[in-house]
Amino acid sequence: MQTRLRQPQTQPISLVAYDLWKEYGDRTVVQGVSFTLNPGEVLGVLGPNGAGKTTTVGMLYGSVLPTRGFVQIGDYQVQNQGREARSYLGIVTQEDNLDPDFTVFENLLHFAHHYRITGNAARARASELLAQVNLQDYAKNQVDELSGGMKRRLVLARALINQPSIIFLDEPTTGLDPDARQDFWKLVTQLKQGGAGVLLTTHYMDEAQRLCDRLLLMQHGRVVDEGTPTELIERTVGKEVIEVEGVDEQQLQQLASQYQTWYRSFGSGYLLGLPDNAIWEQLTHLNAPSLSRRPTNLEDVFLRLTGESLAQP
């Protein structure tokens, strides 16, 4: 796909989340989440199903009211100056919520009206955005005639109608095929290069590793760690791990303690830290039915920190 997103003509704006909490009845689903999203960076929020990612994103733009804490976007506080704060935002939610009664072009025009962009200005902006996401040939089509990937691109185009400084992408590529995901990644990279701050929740580790400058790892409503993907991998799980099946947990526990490393249940076996070759040598003598070593990834980071696997789409 030959797409090129124009650099946003908006000023660089930061978002700061201060100590966000959310309670539903006696359940606390977000517990003291704080972070900054800077202009020109992609910040990823990762965590298992139910970790509180979507609730946190909802509090960032005001669809969910925090029990405690607040969000500052530029000079405005989302919780009491929502309209002004949201004028800086573009939001891609998990649902497409495109209007099936309108054509592709009309969907953009309709949304432009929310921002008081009307008449020729709205038509020009809609045409420009359709070209940028490579949907110019589908302007007159009904939304139902688009593929999943095209719909996601249209939702992104719609979110860009007001030239936002900050863009929220809540699991934007779930359900897309690999080519459509790569196309979407290119668009996100261009937005970041244009100076926008992008906050992304995703279930895909390759997406997080490839797109995100920084990651927040969430579990049970809390941020359990944060850093660049490389930092998180190096300091949590090192360069390589061992996958082993068919060994006794007690034996593994002893080995891990002898070599001052860690292990976690993983699939039908275990994942084990590999501080040096000695532990590998020892394991090869156990005649385990399945034993291998491989480079580490973000999934291993999450497993080591929380004992849980990351969310499934």
Ligand SMILES: Nc1ncnc2c1ncn2[C@@H]1O[C@H](COP(=O)(O)OP(=O)(O)OP(=O)(O)O)[C@@H](O)[C@H]1O
């Ligand atoms: N309106 C609500 N009322 C009560 N509980 C809610 C409400 N919205 C979310 N929750 C609960 O809050 C917790 C966090 O949900 P949330 O959707 O934020 O998690 P998530 O990390 O985005 O999960 P997923 O990856 O599955 O989308 C879940 O246990 C969910 O059931």
